[in-house]
Amino acid sequence: MIDLGKDEKCEFMHLHVDAVEKVRGSLPDEEKQYELAELFSMFADTTRIRILYALFEAEMCVCDLANLLGMTQSAISHQLALLKRAKLIRPRREGRAVFYSLADGHVRTMLDQGMEHVNE
Amino acid sequence: MIDLGKDEKCEFMHLHVDAVEKVRGSLPDEEKQYELAELFSMFADTTRIRILYALFEAEMCVCDLANLLGMTQSAISHQLALLKRAKLIRPRREGRAVFYSLADGHVRTMLDQGMEHVNE
DNA sequence: TTCTCATATGAGCATCTGCTCATATATTAT
DNA sequence: ATAATATATGAGCAGATGCTCATATGAGAA
Numbered sequence: 458m459i460d461l462g463k464d465e466k467c468e469f470m471h472l473h474v475d476a477v478e479k480v481r482g483s484l485p486d487e488e489k490q491y492e493l494a495e496l497f498s499m500f501a502d503t504t505r506i507r508i509l510y511a512l513f514e515a516e517m518c519v520c521d522l523a524n525l526l527g528m529t530q531s532a533i534s535h536q537l538a539l540l541k542r543a544k545l546i547r548p549r550r551e552g553r554a555v556f557y558s559l560a561d562g563h564v565r566t567m568l569d570q571g572m573e574h575v576n577e
Numbered sequence: 578m579i580d581l582g583k584d585e586k587c588e589f590m591h592l593h594v595d596a597v598e599k600v601r602g603s604l605p606d607e608e609k610q611y612e613l614a615e616l617f618s619m620f621a622d623t624t625r626i627r628i629l630y631a632l633f634e635a636e637m638c639v640c641d642l643a644n645l646l647g648m649t650q651s652a653i654s655h656q657l658a659l660l661k662r663a664k665l666i667r668p669r670r671e672g673r674a675v676f677y678s679l680a681d682g683h684v685r686t687m688l689d690q691g692m693e694h695v696n697e
Numbered sequence: 698t699t700c701t702c703a704t705a706t707g708a709g710c711a712t713c714t715g716c717t718c719a720t721a722t723a724t725t726a727t
Numbered sequence: 728a729t730a731a732t733a734t735a736t737g738a739g740c741a742g743a744t745g746c747t748c749a750t751a752t753g754a755g756a757a
Binding site for chain 1: 621
């Protein structure tokens with residue numbers, strides 16, 4: 458057996474060198490990995506999940522959401538800014554109020570898929 | 578107009594009281610919200626994303642993954658423990674090695690949906 | 698048994714995240 | 728113009744997260 462140094466024991470004793478090499482090429486590139494992680498992190502918080510579920514039902518302004526979820530205007534606004542940056546929601550100004558709605562259907566699909574897994 | 582106190586200005590000046598009330602009933606219950614957030618948080622990290630993409634291609638052991646991703650065995654093992662806890666992957670012992678594979682198809686579907694959104 | 702290898706896991710630490718609080722901006726009304 | 732209202736945003740802080748390092752566990756070999 459070839460000696461590959463003290464830190465490379467198990468990595469090369471297995472038969473899977475070819476499998477590993479095959480997989481290496483099929484990974485999404487670094488930027489896509491980062492964008493994916495960032496997208497999913499939007500769904501990784503209960504406040505944002507509740508905001509999105511609320512927007513499934515109706516377009517709502519910041520204070521409506523704050524009232525609905527029992528949170529401060531500031532907390533909601535910060536989260537809306539994140540969701541907007543991730544292009545999951547879209548603002549519409551009407552006088553002083555800003556109404557938010559879902560940007561596209563993927564949001565719904567993704568949450569549905571997640572809910573399906575959670576419900577087994 | 579009814580005076581509702583200093584902190585409840587905007588919440589009740591809008592026409593959306595009914596919309597808000599309708600939505601209140603349609604939110605998933607607290608436990609589901611939490612489970613959903615926990616599930617999505619599994620996809621909210623590039624290391625775990627790369628592990629899952631790797632397992633799309635082939636069942637792999639811890640050290641194979643560590644080698645593939647250029648990370649320590651410990652770091653990978655910690656992440657695998659999280660993915661296992663979330664029931665996204667499944668271990669299979671074979672001698673000293675433990676091989677991991679995807680637990681079910683939802684994982685693939687969810688990542689695909691995310692990738693679709695990222696790719697616009 | 699003892700030794701080695703593969704994996705798992707607890708502690709510690711630096712970074713990230715989600716809130717609060719204060720304040721800034723934008724729009725309308727007077 | 729000034730005042731009031733709705734939203735946005737920066738700073739600060741407590742808790743969560745992902746790594747490293749050391750060590751524990753589990754399984755096969757001698």
